[in-house]
Amino acid sequence: MLKSGLISPHYPARSLSTIALEHSECGCPSRSKMSFCIQLGIVILPLCCIRTLASRCFLSMSLRADYTEEGDITLGMINPIRATLTQALPTFSSYPTPRLCDLFVSELYKSVLALLFATKEVNNNPDLLPNITLGFQMYDSCFFEAASLQATIQVTSGGRKWIPNYHCGPQPIVPAIIGDISSSSLAIARLLGLWRLPQVSYITSHPSLSNKLEFPSFLRTTASAGSQPQALIELCKKLGWNWIGLVVSTIDYCLQGAIDFQKKAATNGICISFFETVSFGLTDPRMAGLVASINRSTARVIVLYCSPADVTMIFLEVLQQNLTGKVWVGIESWYTTPLTQYNKFWKLLNGSIGIAKSRKVLPNFSSFLQTLNPSAYPRMLSIWQFWETLFKCKGTADVWNNSILKPYDDNQTCTGLERIVTDDVTELHDPRSQAVYMAHNALYAIVHALHNLLFCKSDGSPFTRKFCADMKDIQPWQLLYYLKRVYFINTAGDEVSFDSHGDIYGYFDILNWHINGNKGQHENVGIFNEHINSSEKLYINESLIYWAGGQGKVPSSVCSLVCLPGYWKAPMKGRPVCCYDCKLCPEGTISNGTNYVACYVCPEDQWPNSRRSECIPKVIEFLSYEEPLGLVMALFSILFSIITLIVLYIFLKFRDTVVVKANNRNLSYLILLSLNFCFLCSLMFIGYPTRLTCTVRQFLFAITFSFCVSCILAKTIIVVIAFKATKPGSNLRVWLGLRTAILIVTISTSFQMIIILVWLARFPPFLEHNYHVLVGTILLECNEGSTVMFYCTLGYLSVLAVISFMVAFLARNLPDHFNEAKYITFSMLTFLSVWCTFIPAYLSTKGKYIVSVEIFAILMSSFGLLCCIFGPKCYIIILKPSMNTREYLASTSK
Incomplete structure (x- = not known):
């Protein structure tokens, strides 16, 4: 049929x-x-x-040579081994000749051997794919996209004759493919993505392959190129470089990485001094101009996001122009290549720094290499070329074709008995060890996913139809499901898993290149681990870094110097954000760190120091007893109080004399007592204010003064009444008693009491911390609560004083030997003068001097009353006692 x-x-x-x-x-x-x-x-x-x-x-075909290890499950492996040395353009006048791969490239051959080694490990491991043998079909992609695609179609089509999307014979079990390099991986991934057939690469770092919409079945065990810019950004931040130059190769890999680096730099406070591109084959004049631009730039750090060939051209021109003083930063594509071992570049590279994919050692791989023998794998792709390149010998046809082992004829002939001498240390320092490690991880990732798929339980199946795979019918999309979620600990003890983009997390070594004796070497000085969730993904031991010239400190590469505390960064017009002027913080603000973009205001209870670098507590100011002004005021208050008490004592002692009896001695006692309280109440204005003192002091001041002036008013009125009562037929004699004085004092003081009560009830004074009156000072003062009420009390005192003044002035010339009216007139004039002067002085002063002015007004006005009213009487009582007798009064009246 x-x-x-x-x-x-x-x-x-x-x-x-x-x-x-x-x-x-x-x-x-x-x-x-x-x-x-x-x-x-x-x-x-x-x-x-x-x-x-x-x-x-059917389509014409030319089968690609492959190396097959039979197994129950066969993996496809597409690896770059040889390259095309020459290739003529087809004329199409005859059958097209296949592309020849005739140039052996040894750099990645160890990774091919690592796949062979990993396959043997899996087949010898009873815990992985038990009772299942793993095999592979290995193809040489020849560093060429067309060859990679041809090998991909061949390994997925089955049989020896392949047609796209066509199977001629039994379907082979090829559930996944391992490979290839960047450009070829893009082409393979587009093709395999159509059927969701998994592809795991261990070399490709092209950032576009992280796009799962475009490449849904692609995964890789090497870090994406997108991780590298972030590692460079963290490196620059760690070393304090924010002004760098960027030289970029025009190849897609470098351009995309450099653009990504530039974007990340803009969001991390790093500025690009210049962005120059370079391509292989660039003419000498342009290269000279490029290096001249590097020399003119003030950026000391230059990041070379370039291929090895372009870096070589740049370094040759740098040597030609004798450019020095720059720190070269390398990316992984060139920093660990043989380029760094060229003696002529050592002077430039000395003290440079760069990143490279972290190097790991596979356990037992060195032993595998030491036992490797071409005769054990006679059909292995290019193994004889690897052997000749490694041992720098030439094999005979008998040796390679028939695997006949012969003894050495001379040192130029390969026998196949040579032994690879290596150990874990040499493997670690081999720049190609990373590809070996990642190739090993790629195969193990597929194997672990196969194991999870084949040995899953139907009741725990993640698939909608609740079935697991059969070894003879593995669906690629099922394997892709498990591959994306694979997690295992590899033989080196490291965790392996993929993120949502099919990438493993970036893990880079930070390397420092320097001359050690008569050779140059890379020194591992730190690591960058993208897998760490914290912000500290980069660790560097700066003490291990050697800088050019033997400097012990990190070279500076900034557009502007660091703005010290007390200054802020003022942007320069038309320049990048990294270029700025350092300006002193405005008055009342500080910056307590370096490179502040703005100064900030201190808390209300603090104030900038003289350098505006930190906030210091403000000085709390109030009129204290410790300072001279407060002490003097207190002493005068006490002194005047003592004088008043002495006067009171004199009046009490000589209470029966005519001078004391004249003009109502009881009122004199009350006036002296009120004046004493006036002097003492001024002490409540001195010292640390409290809520209680703020409330009481104004109350005592207003009441005592009102009482004092009321007594003086009563005394003055009684003098007038006494003169009028001496006239015949006068009815005023009934008003000469004590009741008149009490009535006048009570009524006059009651109005002030009402004002005070309203004040305390509606607008009570309170303690206030005033931060705004004096710079750098917190004024601890009593807020009057209501300025209107405060001036109402003063106004009422003034009304009483004016009435007293007017009455006393009118009665000053009454015929009485001991008429006090003229003394009261002077006392009221003094009282009014002091308080009229107080108001403008009160309004024009600040801080503790406001309190001082009020105390001064209280003392002076009170002392004025004391001197003007009681001074003349004390003079008579003490110094002129002869005048204080009835006989003297009778003699003078005649």
């Missing part, structure tokens, strides 16, 4: 009979027999006819 799979999909419109007739010359059945068979639905085609169909009707 003719299987539908044997008919080419390129001929859908033609009948089977037509196809058979076209191939009758190869022994196909005749037309009549073919028609008969077609009618029966059965067609028997000789084998030669099928071969003719394949050779004449």
Whole structure:
């Protein structure tokens, strides 16, 4: 029976009979027999006819050489081993010749051997894929996209004759493919993504492959190129570099990485001094201009986001121009290549720094290499070329073709008995060890995913139909599900897993290149681990870094110097944000760190120091007893109080004399007592204010003064009444008693009491911390609560004083030997003068001096009353006692 799979999909419109007739010359059945068979639905085609169909009707093909290890499950491996040395353009006048791969490239061959080594490990491991043998089909991609695609189609089509999307024979079990390099991986990933067939690369770091919409089945065990810019950013931040130059190769890998680096730099406070591109084959004049631009730039750090070939060209021109004083920062594409071992570049590279994919050692891989023998793998791709390159010898046809081991004839002939001398230390320092490690991880990632798929339980299956895979029918999308979620500890003890983009987390070594004796070497000085969730993804031991010139400190590469505490960064117009002027913080603000973009205001209870670099507590100011002004005020208050008490004592002692009795001695006692309280209440204005003192002091001041002035008013009125009562027929004698004085004092003081009570009830004074009156000072003062009420009390005192003044002034010339009216007139004049002067002085002063002015007004006005009213009487009592007798009064009245 003719299987539908044997008919080419390129001929859908033609009948089977037509196809058979076209191939009758190869022994196909005749037309009549073919028609008969077609009618029966059965067609028997000789084998030669099928071969003719394949050779004449299908696409032309040239099978690629491969190396196969048989197994129950076969993986595809596409690796770059050889390159094309020469390739002529096809003329299409004859059958196109296949592309020849004739240049062996040894850099990545150890990674090919690592895949072979990993396969043997898996097959010897009873815990991974038990009772299942893992095999592979390995192809050489020749560093060429077309060859990679051809190998991909060949390994996924099955059989020895391949046609796109066509299987001729039993379907091989190729659940996944390992490979290839960057450009080829893009092409393979586009193709395999159509069928969701997993592809795991261990070399490719192209950032575009992280796009799962475009490349849904691609994963990799090497860090994406997108991780590298972040590592460089963290390196620059750690070393304090924010002004750098950037030189970029025009190849896609470097351009994309450099643009990503530039974007990340802009968000991390790093400025690019210049962005220059360079390409292989750049003319000398342009290269000279590029290096001249590097020399002119004030940036000391230059990041070379370039290929090794472009870096070589740049360094040659740098040597030509004798450019020095720059720190070169390298990326992994060139910093660990043989370029760094060229003696002529050592002077430039000395003290440079760069990043490279972290180097790991595979346990037992060195032992595998030491036991490696070409005769054990005679069909292994290019193993004889690897052997010749490694041992710098030439093998004979007998050795390579027949695997005949011969003794040494001379030192130029390979025998196959050579032994690779290596150990874990040399493997670690081999720049190619990273590819070996990642290739090993790639195969193990697929194996662990296969294990999880094949040995899953139906009741725990993640798939909608609740079934697991069969070894002979592995669906690529099922394997892709487990591969994206794979997690295992590899043989080196490291965790391996993929993120949502199919990438492993970036893990880079920070390397410092310097000359050690007569050789140059890389020194591992730190690591960058993107897997760490904290902000500190980069660790550097700066004490291990050697800088050019033997400097012990990190070279500076900034556009502007660091703004010290007390200054802020003022942007320069038209310059990048890293370029700025350092300006002193405005008055009342500080910056307590370096490179502040703005100054900030201190808390209300603090104030900037003289350098404006920190906030210091403000000085709390109040009129205290410790300072001279407060002490003097207190002393005068006590002194005047003592004087008042002395005067009171004198009046009490000489209370029966005519001078004391004149003009109501009881009122004199009350006036002296109130004046004493006036002097003492001024002490409540001195010292640390409290809420209680703020409330009481104004109350005592207002009441005592009102009482004092009321007594003086009563005394003055009684003088007038006494004079009027001496006239014949006067009825005023009844008002000369004590009741009149009490009535006047009570009424006059009551009005002030009402004002005070309203004040305390509605607008009570309170303690206030005033931060704004004096710079750098907290004024601890009593807020009056209501300025209107405060001036009402003063106004009422003034009204009483004015009335007293007017009455006393009118009675000053009354015929009385001891008439106090004229003394009261002077006392009220003094009282009013002091308090009229107090108001403008009170309004024009600040802080503790306001309190001082009020105390001064209290003391002076009180002392004025004391002196003017009681001074003359004390003079008579003490110094002129002869005048303080009735006889003297009688003699003068005659």
